[in-house]
Amino acid sequence: MTWVERLRTHEAICRRAPSAHNTQPWRPEYHADEIVIGFDPARSLPDSDPTGRDLALALGAFVETCLIVSAALDLPVAAAAGPRLVPDAHVYATPFTIADIEGRRVARGPYAPGYLDPVVVADLGPGIVHVPTGDLASDLAVADRWLFGTPAVAVELRDWLRLDPHHPRYHLDGLTDQALVLSRYEARFLGAALRAYPVTRRLGLPALLAATGRGLLRYEGSLLVLLADDDDHITAGRRLLRTWLALARHGLAVHPLSQLIDCPATAGRLAERVGGKPLAVFRVGRPLAEPVRSARR
Numbered sequence: 001m002t003w004v005e006r007l008r009t010h011e012a013i014c015r016r017a018p019s020a021h022n023t024q025p026w027r028p029e030y031h032a033d034e035i036v037i038g039f040d041p042a043r044s045l046p047d048s049d050p051t052g053r054d055l056a057l058a059l060g061a062f063v064e065t066c067l068i069v070s071a072a073l074d075l076p077v078a079a080a081a082g083p084r085l086v087p088d089a090h091v092y093a094t095p096f097t098i099a100d101i102e103g104r105r106v107a108r109g110p111y112a113p114g115y116l117d118p119v120v121v122a123d124l125g126p127g128i129v130h131v132p133t134g135d136l137a138s139d140l141a142v143a144d145r146w147l148f149g150t151p152a153v154a155v156e157l158r159d160w161l162r163l164d165p166h167h168p169r170y171h172l173d174g175l176t177d178q179a180l181v182l183s184r185y186e187a188r189f190l191g192a193a194l195r196a197y198p199v200t201r202r203l204g205l206p207a208l209l210a211a212t213g214r215g216l217l218r219y220e221g222s223l224l225v226l227l228a229d230d231d232d233h234i235t236a237g238r239r240l241l242r243t244w245l246a247l248a249r250h251g252l253a254v255h256p257l258s259q260l261i262d263c264p265a266t267a268g269r270l271a272e273r274v275g276g277k278p279l280a281v282f283r284v285g286r287p288l289a290e291p292v293r294s295a296r297r
């Protein structure tokens, strides 16, 4: 078996990579001696992610996941522009394993109070800034109101929600009620409100939904912000995945809150606060309940 064929037999593990709304946009094309990581435009988010930032981050996370899997299989593989995976002289050097990939998951429920150990943050390297949760609590309410109040963005979210276990794609992709930590009642309410969206928007749905998330950052905890080095968001996505895996090794889960960098008003304030261009912002902590394993195709 060639290296391409061996890696291909492990594609299901590579697909554990994270992506916004769990769209799983990657489309690996297997050639004789390289793998081109393309994407499916039907799995991009043109309205919520018009610049393609989250798409590139997800492709980068997928590339890094493939490299970790290739290292576990002892295959000498490297990442190249494209993005592509190509043969290399050495096996990719990584501390992470397939068990780390399988164990990683986003956790959206409550976290134990307490700030991150500054040594853990420093170990993540430069370009990652700590912000106390309380500092962004009111901006999160603004960003949530923007999210639910911007029709194209809210409708795109609705299309990726899987709020009922009978949804035909419940076990394949998107965001389930369980992943979002919603009770049956909350899931039904959100589903009904978004189905009747143009009407419920006028009735004040955005403010109501934003209010439900108001408490999320009202505890003594930590957010981390990943800053851009340059315009190469694929490389940043690789770094994002390594960061999440490194935190997981400390028993720490993450919960991205991308609306803070998608909403123009809060994005500007966050950039000013951290002194750079934020690419990802996420809550970090010890979840009080075990997070669910998300669906994959």
Ligand SMILES: Cc1cc2nc3c(=O)[nH]c(=O)nc-3n(C[C@H](O)[C@H](O)[C@H](O)COP(=O)(O)O)c2cc1C
Residues within 6 Å of the ligand: 016, 017, 018, 019, 020, 021, 022, 053, 054, 055, 057, 058, 061, 104, 105, 106, 107, 108, 174, 175, 179, 255, 256, 257, 258, 259, 280, 293, 294
């Ligand atoms: C670039 C990027 C942006 C994301 N933004 C959000 C977000 O704003 N809110 C959220 O709850 N999850 C966000 N996520 C997490 C995804 O929804 C999550 O990775 C996906 O549902 C799969 O779940 P898993 O990571 O637990 O496997 C983001 C993930 C990525 C890679």
